[in-house]
Amino acid sequence: MAMTAIGFIGLGVMGGPMAANLVKAGFEVTGYNRSPEKTQRLVAAGGRGAASAAEAVEGADVVITMLPDSPDVESVLLGSGDDGVIARLAAGTTVVDMSTIRPDVARSLAAAGAQRGVGVLDAPVSGGEQGAIDATLSVMAGGDAATFEAARPVLDAVGKTIVHVGPAGAGQTVKAANQLIVGGTLQLVAEALVFLDAHGVDRARAVEVLAGGLAGSAVLDRKAPAMLAANFRPGFRVDLHHKDLGIVTAAAREAGVAIPVGALVATLMGSLRAQGHGDHDHGALLLQVERLSGRASA
Structure with a gap:
């Protein structure tokens, strides 16, 4: 039909x-x-x-x-x-x-x-x-x-x-893996941007060359420009990624799988949410790295 x-x-x-x-x-x-x-x-x-x-x-x-x-x-x-x-x-x-x-x-x-x-x-x-x-x-x-x-x-x-x-259920399991990768990559992009800024490097130019090498990814391409501009209007809210990482950690525990990096990212996302950034785009992980590094603008 x-x-x-x-x-x-x-x-x-x-x-x-x-x-x-x-x-x-x-x-x-x-x-x-x-x-x-x-x-x-x-x-x-x-x-x-x-x-x-x-x-x-x-x-x-x-x-x-x-x-x-x-x-x-x-x-x-x-x-x-x-x-x-x-x-x-x-x-x-x-x-x-x-x-x-x-x-x-x-x-x-x-x-x-x-x-x-x-x-x-x-x-x-x-x-x-x-x-x-x-x-x-x-x-x-x-x-x-x-x-x-x-x-x-x-x-x-x-x-x-x-x-x-x-x-049934396989689609959601793959999506959980997707959110694990995206969350971890976003955290590392945030850390890299703060690292570059601390050394006085032009971050836009750095991102341009990084995107063309092995560090390149869809996350870097789509999220770095807004992060550089401190534009955290939500495309995907922290609240939702926090929920998704909860799904990942629960499913990993159920299967007996260790996700040490993923568990840390889940904690950092939860912390960002607790600080009042739940309605921001998940690229706001940058704000937390800046704060942890003593480089927050406010």
Whole structure:
């Protein structure tokens, strides 16, 4: 069956532009967000607005959720039983949860969907706000292979690198690894910038040459310019990366895996959040390194 009608729940920094790109790709998109003004942005982009999650998914072939945390996704998809979204869907509908949540929760959602004949994919993304706007996100999908292939046209409309990484929960496990790498790299970029500044080196020129060598990375390319400009308007908030690193450390402990550097970065991210920077971009790790080095501007 050609999937054309999409119910999209969660139209925030990432979900809003993703839903708009689905409209551009020719899908019929009905969106819902707790903040009505974000729903109106989708309407302005050519989509439809809904007053509730239940209304958004009515008649949908595919349901996409893009929500902050595991409890939010569970509340929307499972509810307290018959009031959850999954219970309202017809057999054969596909749910694609693109939030970043715990792998064990992703597995439980897939099991709940299977009981009702609803396919559930955990398909978190990486690429940040700009990737969502440009439809160049990396999508790491876990779940049934046939369900993934059926949903592929939808995923292609929001991302550039689309990979089925394994069974239910695998997508969230890969995303946890992604957040581990991104967090660690950001911390080292912050340390390098403070180190360069302490030695009086032109940091912009240093970043230019570093980006062309082995130290180059997407994190350096996308985050260093804003960090150099002390622009911490959130593309990805400290609060969310703190949550994600909590997922990483819990999953590592469950598997008996040592992540000493990751655990330290999780502590530093938590400290940054405790200092009141939760709403800043995670590049604000720079502020903490400056403070620890006695080089804070204020």
